[in-house]
Amino acid sequence: MDLLLAFSLPITSSVQRVPVSSLRACCAERTGPRFRGLYQTTRHVAVPRGERHAPGFCGAPAPCASCGLSSLKLSSGAQRSTREDAVLLRVAMIGTGYVGLVSGACFADAAHCCVVCVDSNAQKIDALKRGEMPIFEPGLADLVRRNVQEGRLSFSTDLAAAVRDAQIVFIAVGTPSRRGDGHADLSYVFRAAEAIGKSLRSPGFTLIVNKSTVPVGTARRVRELVQRNCAPGASFEVVSNPEFLRQGTAVQDFMYPERVVIGMWENRFQRQHECTAFRSAPLHLHERRFVADTEPGFDTRKNAQTLMTQLYTPIARISGAPVLFTNVEEAELVKYAANAFLAMKLEFANEIADLCEVAGADISVVTHAIGLDARIGPDYLQAGPGFGGSCLPKDTRALARIAQELWRPCRLVETVIEGNEARKRRIAQRIALAVVGNSADMNHVYGRCIGVLGLTFKAHTDDTRDSPAVFIVRELVELGAKVRAYDPQANHREVHQILGEDVELVCSAQEAARGADVLAVLTEWPEIRQACDALGPEGLGSLMRHRVIFDARNLWRPEDWLHSGFTYHSIGRPTIYADTAASFADASVHTTQRLR
Ligand SMILES: NC(=O)c1ccc[n+]([C@@H]2O[C@H](COP(=O)([O-])OP(=O)(O)OC[C@H]3O[C@@H](n4cnc5c(N)ncnc54)[C@H](O)[C@@H]3O)[C@@H](O)[C@H]2O)c1
Numbered sequence: 001m002d003l004l005l006a007f008s009l010p011i012t013s014s015v016q017r018v019p020v021s022s023l024r025a026c027c028a029e030r031t032g033p034r035f036r037g038l039y040q041t042t043r044h045v046a047v048p049r050g051e052r053h054a055p056g057f058c059g060a061p062a063p064c065a066s067c068g069l070s071s072l073k074l075s076s077g078a079q080r081s082t083r084e085d086a087v088l089l090r091v092a093m094i095g096t097g098y099v100g101l102v103s104g105a106c107f108a109d110a111a112h113c114c115v116v117c118v119d120s121n122a123q124k125i126d127a128l129k130r131g132e133m134p135i136f137e138p139g140l141a142d143l144v145r146r147n148v149q150e151g152r153l154s155f156s157t158d159l160a161a162a163v164r165d166a167q168i169v170f171i172a173v174g175t176p177s178r179r180g181d182g183h184a185d186l187s188y189v190f191r192a193a194e195a196i197g198k199s200l201r202s203p204g205f206t207l208i209v210n211k212s213t214v215p216v217g218t219a220r221r222v223r224e225l226v227q228r229n230c231a232p233g234a235s236f237e238v239v240s241n242p243e244f245l246r247q248g249t250a251v252q253d254f255m256y257p258e259r260v261v262i263g264m265w266e267n268r269f270q271r272q273h274e275c276t277a278f279r280s281a282p283l284h285l286h287e288r289r290f291v292a293d294t295e296p297g298f299d300t301r302k303n304a305q306t307l308m309t310q311l312y313t314p315i316a317r318i319s320g321a322p323v324l325f326t327n328v329e330e331a332e333l334v335k336y337a338a339n340a341f342l343a344m345k346l347e348f349a350n351e352i353a354d355l356c357e358v359a360g361a362d363i364s365v366v367t368h369a370i371g372l373d374a375r376i377g378p379d380y381l382q383a384g385p386g387f388g389g390s391c392l393p394k395d396t397r398a399l400a401r402i403a404q405e406l407w408r409p410c411r412l413v414e415t416v417i418e419g420n421e422a423r424k425r426r427i428a429q430r431i432a433l434a435v436v437g438n439s440a441d442m443n444h445v446y447g448r449c450i451g452v453l454g455l456t457f458k459a460h461t462d463d464t465r466d467s468p469a470v471f472i473v474r475e476l477v478e479l480g481a482k483v484r485a486y487d488p489q490a491n492h493r494e495v496h497q498i499l500g501e502d503v504e505l506v507c508s509a510q511e512a513a514r515g516a517d518v519l520a521v522l523t524e525w526p527e528i529r530q531a532c533d534a535l536g537p538e539g540l541g542s543l544m545r546h547r548v549i550f551d552a553r554n555l556w557r558p559e560d561w562l563h564s565g566f567t568y569h570s571i572g573r574p575t576i577y578a579d580t581a582a583s584f585a586d587a588s589v590h591t592t593q594r595l596r
């Protein structure tokens with residue numbers, strides 16, 4: 001049995017093509033709806049001859065409990081030696097953050113690569129060498145451990161050595177917002193490009209892949225920088241390969257992407273003649289040629305396309321994801337356009353939620369109903385305190401900025417950015433109003449105690465970058481409130497760096513609730529709901545000074561708080577008042593019944 005062939009080579013005598021419908025569905029339950037979707041969209045997969053099991057289909061990264069196989073773990077000595085004897089692609093990942101570490105570990109695991117993850121932060125690399133994870137990302141620790149043990153993944157601060165040994169070098173460094181003007185700060189990318197240029201082996205071909213999110217035109221500048229810094233005989237190509245993973249589900253997203261986008265250099269004249277042929281059908285591997293074989297640059301581009309194909313074929317096979325070859329500008333724009341569209345959808349849901357509050361409607365009913373229209377879809381319509389994180393806010397700002405500079409302003413994106421900023425402020429004000437009650441005098445917030453549940457920008461991550469929760473807490477502190485906050489994963493040191501010592505960080509939801517005038521839920525952690533449910537309204541109420549909840553993530557249904565003695569505020573839904581609960585009961589129960 002040759003599992004390696006099953007992934008990376010065409011069908012051979014040891015591998016057969018099997019209709020997906022006849023595979024063992026041993027892990028269908030474990031992998032959830034996405035797996036079932038994949039089942040429906042992929043018609044054939046390659047599996048070892050004589051088997052009805054598709055390696056990797058059973059829910060990489062974890063090995064399947066019932067069949068013991070995954071794309072990542074080989075179960076017999078014979079299989080292991082086949083893999084060890086094979087020539088592995090050598091990859092250097094520059095930047096070992098949320099994207100670099102996940103991508104590096106996943107490539108090592110699924111794509112049979114030897115990956116060196118490089119970072120200029122020596123502490124991070126030392127921690128990884130000791131087996132400690134610098135970030136919290138579900139499934140990542142096991143994946144890293146397994147690939148380190150099996151010799152496919154290592155960590156280093158030595159960029160030059162890693163680049164010299166690599167066939168493919170990824171740039172996965174940060175591109176934060178540049179202070180003041182909203183542009184992406186490309187200094188990390190350019191510094192990495194210079195260092196890569198200086199370290200390229202010569203002679204020999206190296207493929208440089210930009211995975212960082214960058215404005216259109218950046219690949220061109222990276223190429224110039226590498227060219228300026230490399231030795232005369234070095235041969236290289238730069239391609240763009242934006243990443244679409246989400247924090248909290250990063251490993252799953254990387255292994256089962258919706259699509260892989262690879263931006264290649266192309267000859268513009270050729271494009272006018274050839275591209276129309278590809279436009280009518282979805283682009284798949286090898287469908288698009290970028291340079292005629294008689295033109296200069298043909299060899300490096302062909303090498304680039306071959307290496308990227310080799311690298312992504314296993315993931316494309318496992319996931320059934322299309323691999324789209326575009327030009328570099330298209331690839332760079334796809335990333336910003338996708339994030340801007342998601343941000344727009346969220347801002348839309350949030351605006352409709354505001355409308356629901358005054359119109360006596362329930363946002364969850366409205367979004368459920370509009371999401372049933374396939375053109376709209378049910379995802380990304382959960383109203384909340386505004387979108388945050390290290391991507392959507394900075395990427396929308398960067399897109400708006402580039403569009404302005406290219407004299408094609410994206411007014412819609414600009415409006416989304418403004419709307420989201422205003423929303424976070426408004427949610428802070430609403431929480432403050434919940435504290436002061438009928439007096440509506442913001443001066444009365446001074447000295448009052450607000451318990452905060454959740455600080456990360458969403459659940460299942462430790463990341464507080466551009467977190468709406470952190471923004472809201474800062475606003476409340478500025479109004480003079482005493483904030484006591486709990487988050488299951490947020491790093492206390494980082495939170496103190498952002499918010500100073502004005503916020504007391506505690507280790508449980510109970511401690512955050514103790515003595516609070518209002519308890520504000522700002523991140524949708526399941527742990528938070530479980531802790532509150534375990535206490536029950538009586539237990540929770542006995543800890544608090546006043547029985548008021550502000551649920552900015554709609555963790556509960558309004559009717560859950562009827563007759564509880566609590567005033568329950570949420571987003572885009574009727575408020576349950578402690579003293580007038582009965583009058584709201586009918587409305588909220590009706591809306592929930594309609595949902596079912
Ligand atoms: N976080 C996400 O979910 C996500 C998803 C898709 C795309 N992206 C994009 O990917 C890029 C990286 O994002 P991230 O969240 O992983 O960032 P991050 O800040 O977590 O990691 C970046 C790492 O790069 C290192 N670094 C910077 N310059 C370096 C250099 N010259 N040499 C070696 N290491 C260097 C930093 O020390 C840091 O550890 C960004 O452009 C981001 O927009 C992020």
Ligand SMILES: O=c1ccn([C@@H]2O[C@H](COP(=O)(O)OP(=O)(O)O[C@H]3O[C@H](CO)[C@@H](O)[C@H](O)[C@H]3O)[C@@H](O)[C@H]2O)c(=O)[nH]1
Nearest residue numbers: 243244245246247380381382384387388389391392457458
């Ligand atoms: O229905 C929803 C979905 C998300 N959010 C909020 O939107 C923000 C972003 O969430 P999400 O997109 O899940 O997280 P990210 O990890 O930032 O992922 C986004 O940003 C990444 C970096 O560019 C992209 O790769 C991903 O495709 C894109 O989803 C968070 O504050 C969420 O709380 C909501 O309020 N309601």
